[in-house]
Amino acid sequence: MSIVIATWNVNSIRARMAHALAFLEARQPDVLLLQELKGLEFPALEFEALGYHSVAIGQKSYNGVAILSKLPIEMVTNKLAGSDEDTHARYIETIIDTPTKLRVVCIYLPNGNPVGTDKFLYKLQWMERLIVQMAAWKNDPIPTIIGGDFNVIPEDIDCDKPANWLRDALFQPETRDRYRAMLAMGWTDAFRALYPDTRDAFTFWDYFRQAFERNRGIRIDHFLLSPALAPRLQACEIDKTPRAQEKPSDHTPVLVTLN
DNA sequence: ATGTCAATATACTATTGA
Secondary structure: OOEEEEEEEOOOOOOOHHHHHHHHHHHOOOEEEEEOOOOOOOOHHHHHOOOOEEEEEOOOOOOOEEEEEOOOEEEEEOOOOOOOOOOOOOEEEEEEEOOOEEEEEEEEOOOOOOOOOHHHHHHHHHHHHHHHHHHHHOOOOOOEEEEEEOOOOOOHHHEOOHHHOOOOHHHOHHHHHHHHHHHHOOOEEHHHHHOOOOOOOOOEEOOOOOOOOOOOEEOOEEEEEOOOOHHHEEEEEEOOOHHHOOOOOOEOOEEEEEO
16 A cells, blocks of 8 residues: 655646646546646636546746645645745645545745745745754654655755856755754655765756756755655656657656655 | 746746746
8 A cells, every 4th residue: 555646846737737637647646736836817627537636836937836636635734834924835734635634735935046035045044944844743643744845955956967056046054954954853855865876867957958858957856754744755757758848847756656 | 048838917928937
């Protein structure tokens, strides 16, 4: 008895609907986390026709996240605690009956570029708020999985060439320190735990300069497992198929299998 | 500095965010 959870930044659900439906048909994950919906409308009925319930929080033009689930799903909140001013649609927290309860959290962590602006400070503050939440969940009886676009390049081996990313918010020491603080608390990076030395395993490639064809990418879409959940990690796979199709998202899906 | 894509307003083009 195992459960498969996938995450994918689709870069507009409207533009990527055919890709999303094809991915669900091909891989049949039990749960799919989506980021960067880029609109207020969410096509819940089309996903329901494939047997997926959904919860979504949209925003005009930017951001937006959703969770699709074949299993019963209950929305807990769509706001990350710790700020009254933050109106971005970047967070959904749910409980899914697997049939034992599992806390499934979908995040679209702020990009933070350019460094030295309010955007970068917002990113760091958002990470601080998430860390506070993760500390609270660490000892909760319900195991937790956090998946999504973290906009963090954790280590040098998670990019094609560190020199290309030195000025990028995704690669700053402040950013990486906060990600490492999450791991230091006892959370597990699912992909890296299974493949500690694997290089050139990326989840995002820029649209320009034939970055995908040359595999000049970064690994920024992650699954973090709470200490109680980590022993149930079975597999983690980056599926590059959707990125190779016509008019793709710049990200490709990651799938994790839990027993 | 460059490059590409998607959404939107400024609307057969420019701006913004990524």
